[in-house]
Amino acid sequence: MTDDLVVRAEGLRKRFGKTQALDGVDLSMRRGTVLGVLGPNGAGKTTAVRVLATLLTPDAGSAFVAGVDVLKNPSEVRRKIGLTGQYASVDEDLTGVQNLVLIGRLLDLSGRDARRRAGELLQWFDLTEAAQRRAKTYSGGMRRRLDLAASLVGHPEVIFLDEPTTGLDPAKREDMWGVVRTQVASGASVLLTTQYLEEADALADEIVVVNHGRVIAQDTPDGLKRTTGGQTLRVRPVDPDRLPDVLRLLDLVAAPGTSASLDEAAGARPGAASVPVSGDEALDKLIPALRADRVEVTELALHLPSLDEVFHALTGRVKKEQLV
């Protein structure tokens, strides 16, 4: 086994009644990275996390977390992980500090160490002022922060975040992203599930797309975009009168079966032209051609499709396969 892989799961299967929640899931995450598990509701993301966090026993398959067998030695795994569930699982009747001290005590810290760690985390998550208030009185964002703080009490090697920002406003979401990045910078590995493509794009080193209990793609965010959607090459000449020349040159590098067009879509700034291309080499051909024709440009860019497009392409494709 490569020590570099901090999460490694093979062939995970889990059935609930008539639903095959996991239908042979393979996952791997490198140490010190963020793995984004992306998929629509009911795809099996939460089930996968619950199996890896030892909350569920799979029907079949194997999983190792931080080098420890999840099925054979779950309590050892529990020493090395932190889990933040889909619903902030803080105890509403306890204060912020009581919540964290309890976790510390359960992790066998002394009373004094548990209180010190709780103080550190409350300060770090900007909850010091609310420390003595019951969690019931916290806002949604504060609860999420407290919940995340609770999963960090024991300095876990691997952190599982199940939809950590669902229901948060955009500013709070970005705060959460900052926390994740800090954790990774200090050596932790983070596996996070999300429905937000933007979130996976912003945080994840690698993305696994899950649908109907199966992994349908695993790659870096850019790799995923490159392999699934086509790229677009856009050129904006300094002189708008040169647009016909630009269109002619773009047609020379167009992907098979496509042609260049003016950017006339609603909301697009006029004065540019685009063409779908099949690879980076289109740029290599276009630049000398533009130079030869003395077309000066203010913008020359190769655009990857948004992860949204990739996601819909991937999940849509699966649907079509199933219809056949």
Added chain:
Amino acid sequence: MSTMAVARHSTSLAHRSLIKTLRTPEALIDVTIQPIIFLMLFTYLFGGAIANGDRHAYLQFLLPGMLAQSLAMGGMALGQNLNADIEKGVFDRFRSLPISRAAPLIGAVLADVVRYLSVCVAILGFGTIMGFRVQTGVLPALAAVGLSIAFGLCFCWISVWVGMLARTPGAVQGIMFLLILPLTFGSDVYVKTDTLPGVVQAFVSVNPITPLVAAIRGLLLGGPVAGPLVTTLLWMAGLLVVFVPLALRGYARRA
């Protein structure tokens, strides 16, 4: 997982439950005011009819039984609370920690000591005001309180188990009522057994509440203690042997 670790973690979790209990004193109504109301209701409203007008004598007979009934009912809230806690996800966090799976349940049960103690204080305290008198002495009375609390701690595992199986806290209450009503009314808590029809007498004689009430009566009022005490202790052991594993299994399956 060493026994010491289980004990330590359970104590931390019992502390958590205690904080929750003390934060919401209204949740103690069913172990303070409710037993007092029952005691007054049966003494003053039905006592005259049942005991030929001698309410004072009836109170002496009734109070030990009210203690047993209130203890059995006092355990209901535990199952309801655990059911609600599990729904909220708090227990997911406990499950993801390196502690024994039994610790959250044991912790919750331990914290229930406070509730059973308050049943004893409420009934004995208010009963004394109403005219109940302990006939034996301080030590036997303390033994009665100790036995009551210990019985409550064993009996409540049924509620814990139901709390693991039922889908909603309301369902826990419904199921527990269905169980506790025949157990407490089908005993000699309210009336002497010889007034009952034969079939009901047979039920009373195998009902675990019956020896408990007899033991408490013996300890508070005098009379035979050893026989009913042994039967009660055996019932308590039986409750633990059956319902602790069932509750733990229910908890493990509830994922």
